[in-house]
Amino acid sequence: ETGVTQTPRHLVMGMTNKKSLKCEQHLGHNAMYWYKQSAKKPLELMFVYSLEERVENNSVPSRFSPECPNSSHLFLHLHTLQPEDSALYLCASSQDHPGYYEQYFGPGTRLTVT
């Protein structure tokens, strides 16, 4: 595997379900991100982790719960979601180093909440 991978690629869940999204990066980076992408909107940053420590929570509802057990893996735990949470969820990684800002994205998980 190379780059940033995400599983599952597609997920349909009911509002009472609990599910998790998984992201893994193979780039040797030490920072990871969750983004939400909805139609006609810019990418919305949800969470930022650096060296497994959460450094930003961009006012995300508590029904989204991130977990970063190590610098290569990132999870997003989902519970009691709403239909408006349906979107493409993207994971990205970067190197937390002065002057280095590029983020590399995974293919995304298309989430549908019914």
Added chain:
Amino acid sequence: EDQVTQSPEALRLQEGESSSLNCSYTVSGLRGLFWYRQDPGKGPEFLFTLYSAGEEKEKERLKATLTKKESFLHITAPKPEDSATYLCAVPHGGGRGSTLGRLYFGRGTQLTVWP
């Protein structure tokens, strides 16, 4: 208030018809501007980083340029496989006083190239 504005929202070109996409930004102390390509249902694919006014980067039919207030993505003789949404982004300093922080993304330009 959008920090990054892209225009046009959508662009349809005939194969071989060159054009440019625009990305204007309002952040001060620019620490780079990034261009990404995104195909439907997929994650953004990194294309270019530009750091200073006057800088240019090229990749196949794409050339990105940067001024003090905007960036252009020039597409020369496009082909149908260039059809995608093109996103630009600029970093906002944040995190623990380090370079780590958020990227401000534009809404993208959806490019369609027809044969």
